[in-house]
Amino acid sequence: MTDPHQPLSPDAIARLLTDTEPYLSCDECFARIDEYVEHTLSDPSYLDVPMDVHLAGCAVCAEEAETLTELLS
Numbered sequence: 223m224t225d226p227h228q229p230l231s232p233d234a235i236a237r238l239l240t241d242t243e244p245y246l247s248c249d250e251c252f253a254r255i256d257e258y259v260e261h262t263l264s265d266p267s268y269l270d271v272p273m274d275v276h277l278a279g280c281a282v283c284a285e286e287a288e289t290l291t292e293l294l295s
């Protein structure tokens with residue numbers, strides 16, 4: 223019996239865990255940036271790793287998040 227749902231290879235997992243390159247597209251980031259900023263403001267311990275990683279590596283979205291944070295805070 224072979225399982226059609228292949229587990230992620232160690233390589234794929236390592237890629238997902240690498241925090242040096244964003245793996246969310248800017249479109250995906252923008253789609254949830256409002257929610258992300260709201261969560262971050264209401265709960266300082268809130269973590270959204272894909273967003274955090276993207277914002278750390280993308281100046282455009284980071285600026286957008288900053289603007290939203292100022293607007294909402």
Ligand SMILES: [Zn+2]
Pocket residue numbers: 247248251276280281282283284
């Ligand atoms: Zn971006």
